[in-house]
Amino acid sequence: MVARPSPGLIGRIVGIILLTVMLEFVVSTLLYERAGEFSIKEDEARRLAEHLVIVQRLVDERPPTERPAIASYLSTDRYKVEWQRSAPDRHMLSAELRQMRDQVVEWEPALASAGLQLQLASPVSNDKVAGQIILADGSWVHFKMYGLETGWGLKFNRIMLALIPAIAFAILGGLLVRQTLRPLRTLGHAIESMGQGERIVVREEGTNEVRHLIRAFNQMQDQISRMIADRTQALAAVGHDLRTPLARLQLRIDGSEDTDLRLSSERDIAEMEGMIASVLAYLGGDEDSDASMRVDLGVLVATLVDDMTDHGHRISYQGPDHLIAMVRPNGFKRAITNLIENAIHYGEDVRVGLASEPDRIGLHVEDNGPGIPEESLLDVLEPFVRLDAARSRNTKGLGLGLAIVSRMVEREAGTLTLTNRAEGGLRAEIALPHPRSAKPAPRQQ
Amino acid sequence: MLSCSPSLTPSFLPQSSTTAPTVLLVEDDPPLRTLTARALQENGYVVRPAATAAEMWATFEAGPIDLILLDIMLPGTSGIDLCKMIRQRSSVPIIFISARASETDRVVGLELGADDYLAKPFGTRELIARIRAVLRRGVTEERRAVPSNRAEFDGLTVDFARRQLFSRDGAMIPLTGAEFDLLASFLSHPLRVIARERLIELSRARIGDSSDRSIDVLVSRLRRKLTDDERPAPFITVRGVGYMLNASVNRI
Numbered sequence: 274m275v276a277r278p279s280p281g282l283i284g285r286i287v288g289i290i291l292l293t294v295m296l297e298f299v300v301s302t303l304l305y306e307r308a309g310e311f312s313i314k315e316d317e318a319r320r321l322a323e324h325l326v327i328v329q330r331l332v333d334e335r336p337p338t339e340r341p342a343i344a345s346y347l348s349t350d351r352y353k354v355e356w357q358r359s360a361p362d363r364h365m366l367s368a369e370l371r372q373m374r375d376q377v378v379e380w381e382p383a384l385a386s387a388g389l390q391l392q393l394a395s396p397v398s399n400d401k402v403a404g405q406i407i408l409a410d411g412s413w414v415h416f417k418m419y420g421l422e423t424g425w426g427l428k429f430n431r432i433m434l435a436l437i438p439a440i441a442f443a444i445l446g447g448l449l450v451r452q453t454l455r456p457l458r459t460l461g462h463a464i465e466s467m468g469q470g471e472r473i474v475v476r477e478e479g480t481n482e483v484r485h486l487i488r489a490f491n492q493m494q495d496q497i498s499r500m501i502a503d504r505t506q507a508l509a510a511v512g513h514d515l516r517t518p519l520a521r522l523q524l525r526i527d528g529s530e531d532t533d534l535r536l537s538s539e540r541d542i543a544e545m546e547g548m549i550a551s552v553l554a555y556l557g558g559d560e561d562s563d564a565s566m567r568v569d570l571g572v573l574v575a576t577l578v579d580d581m582t583d584h585g586h587r588i589s590y591q592g593p594d595h596l597i598a599m600v601r602p603n604g605f606k607r608a609i610t611n612l613i614e615n616a617i618h619y620g621e622d623v624r625v626g627l628a629s630e631p632d633r634i635g636l637h638v639e640d641n642g643p644g645i646p647e648e649s650l651l652d653v654l655e656p657f658v659r660l661d662a663a664r665s666r667n668t669k670g671l672g673l674g675l676a677i678v679s680r681m682v683e684r685e686a687g688t689l690t691l692t693n694r695a696e697g698g699l700r701a702e703i704a705l706p707h708p709r710s711a712k713p714a715p716r717q718q
Numbered sequence: 719m720l721s722c723s724p725s726l727t728p729s730f731l732p733q734s735s736t737t738a739p740t741v742l743l744v745e746d747d748p749p750l751r752t753l754t755a756r757a758l759q760e761n762g763y764v765v766r767p768a769a770t771a772a773e774m775w776a777t778f779e780a781g782p783i784d785l786i787l788l789d790i791m792l793p794g795t796s797g798i799d800l801c802k803m804i805r806q807r808s809s810v811p812i813i814f815i816s817a818r819a820s821e822t823d824r825v826v827g828l829e830l831g832a833d834d835y836l837a838k839p840f841g842t843r844e845l846i847a848r849i850r851a852v853l854r855r856g857v858t859e860e861r862r863a864v865p866s867n868r869a870e871f872d873g874l875t876v877d878f879a880r881r882q883l884f885s886r887d888g889a890m891i892p893l894t895g896a897e898f899d900l901l902a903s904f905l906s907h908p909l910r911v912i913a914r915e916r917l918i919e920l921s922r923a924r925i926g927d928s929s930d931r932s933i934d935v936l937v938s939r940l941r942r943k944l945t946d947d948e949r950p951a952p953f954i955t956v957r958g959v960g961y962m963l964n965a966s967v968n969r970i
Contacts (some may be wrong), residue, residue, distance in 0.1 A: 513818055514817070516817040516837075516838035517817060520750055521749050521753055523839045523842075524753040524841065527843070528760075568889060568892065569892065569943075572943045573892040575943075576893070594942060595885075595947075597887075
């Protein structure tokens with residue numbers, strides 16, 4: 274992938290903020306320009322004009338010492354008048370109300386020569402208008418008017434007009450940031466699927482930091498899968514290699530005259546071989562190409578049950594003769610075998626059931642054994658977990674039996690549930706998605 | 719894993735042979751080679767041991783061999799390659815020995831022309847039983863009668879190398895080893911009544927199943943597996959005589 278120069282995540286975000294602030298600035302400026310075109314009702318303009326003319330004349334007549342007094346005398350609840358020697362400070366952000374001024378001047382043209390100016394008193398307060406006129410001697414009359422009735426809801430419109438661009442730009446900014454962070458989201462999904470054992474190479478895109486992160490993730494993923502593969506291979510190799518000395522032992526004791534020794538050694542060898550087989554099954558080291566295919570589960574389960582019946586166990590099957598499901602035949606057979614063997618080990622009467630339900634395929638194995646303490650029902654699905662010696666379900670082996678079942682069922686996008694039956698014994702239930710509803714790749718998002 | 723056939727004793731001698739069969743044993747682990755050779759000798763076989771592929775070829779040239787016991791994981795050459803090379807020159811029966819109990823390995827071996835597959839660890843009884851079964855199968859017509867890997871009958875498909883059966887709509891129908899052997903026996907004699915005794919004999923050629931069950935139970939189970947909603951399984955019971963596969967078989 275060609276490395277495209279990129280301003281970096283921080284640069285990108287700063288850029289987005291700058292862009293939105295600038296747009297907001299431009300639009301607000303235009304808005305303030307428009308404030309000059311705000312108008313007030315005709316009678317309001319006339320009243321203001323008359324009042325201003327009176328103020329101008331009365332203040333102008335008095336000597337400067339009396340002017341503050343007369344100014345305050347002329348102030349009412351709605352009009353506040355002040356006399357000042359110099360030009361009043363104008364609020365930086367107050368907008369010029371040109372249209373309103375023209376309306377007033379139209380009623381009293383004399384005010385135009387008095388240099389009438391009108392502004393919004395502040396950007397926040399909406400119905401307050403400030404203004405000033407200049408007197409003949411160059412001093413100023415400053416006035417404020419409250420409770421102004423504007424021609425068109427100045428208050429509401431000003432808020433809306435200020436808010437709409439702000440909201441619009443916040444959304445625009447949000448979308449841009451979202452777009453910038455999109456590769457991170459993809460990465461997040463990839464990490465999630467990696468946790469489920471799937472390997473996804475994420476395309477390197479986005480800003481420098483993100484691209485770097487994605488590259489690091491892809492490399493880490495490779496390293497982890499290589500490491501796991503190495504370990505698995507090593508363990509599998511040990512498992513396979515152990516079978517040669519076991520074969521030697523088996524052949525050696527076959528020649529032994531001592532029947533007791535031979536039988537007990539045979540049991541030990543069988544147990545060791547069982548451990549190796551279960552580790553290899555758990556690691557997947559013995560079945561590397563168990564492809565998913567349509568399998569007649571009805572026949573599969575019936576076959577396993579028949580086999581156990583032939584070995585003298587009390588086991589029954591209730592379900593259809595034929596039921597097609599999409600599974601990996603060897604792995605799934607192993608899972609059902611483990612459940613059945615487990616049930617036979619702990620109970621005398623085992624019932625296996627299979628049913629096609631509207632939204633799933635349900636398979637259960639019930640025994641009448643001691644069950645599993647409620648608090649351990651989830652633990653036993655973990656690998657290498659064995660319950661305490663007194664109530665142990667896995668007296669022999671490595672404690673992988675149910676972990677293998679759990680793993681095989683997970684691979685088929687199914688669920689495994691263990692429950693203690695009310696009448697005693699354990700019920701293990703596998704729920705598989707229906708082949709009709711199952712997608713070809715069940716984990717795809 | 720252990721097959722125990724009650725008729726098997728250490729003094730067993732293969733039938734239908736005046737001289738003891740010669741087994742070429744290819745195994746790289748010296749103690750296991752010695753132990754396996756001893757077990758074979760004690761059961762009346764002549765053993766020619768070989769540790770490497772080169773030794774194997776030397777022995778192979780030296781004299782007639784009745785069966786090759788071949789370890790799949792040899793240093794240098796893989797047993798799979800060796801099997802291919804042997805098959806190019808001879809149809810001598812081959813039994814693979816492997817530390818991998820994998821279905822895949824078994825299938826690969828059988829597809830390459832091996833006759834059976836033995837997983838480590840194995841005991842003397844299982845070893846001898848497998849050899850005996852393969853040798854016996856070597857002289858029956860069944861082996862020659864299965865030239866192709868697949869066959870089709872009554873809409874169902876059989877893959878002999880993988881020992882799998884597929885239904886009319888392509889779903890795999892799991893069979894036990896004994897059931898598959900029984901089916902294979904039917905398939906090599908379609909539209910002919912086969913006596914129960916003959917079926918027992920034919921199906922015993924391969925010891926894949928350890929339990930001792932009667933041929934009638936096997937037939938009824940096979941029948942149940944092959945019956946579906948649309949039609950019954952194509953087996954006809956001929957009372958007092960045996961059974962018949964009532965369908966023609968197309969080799970694919």
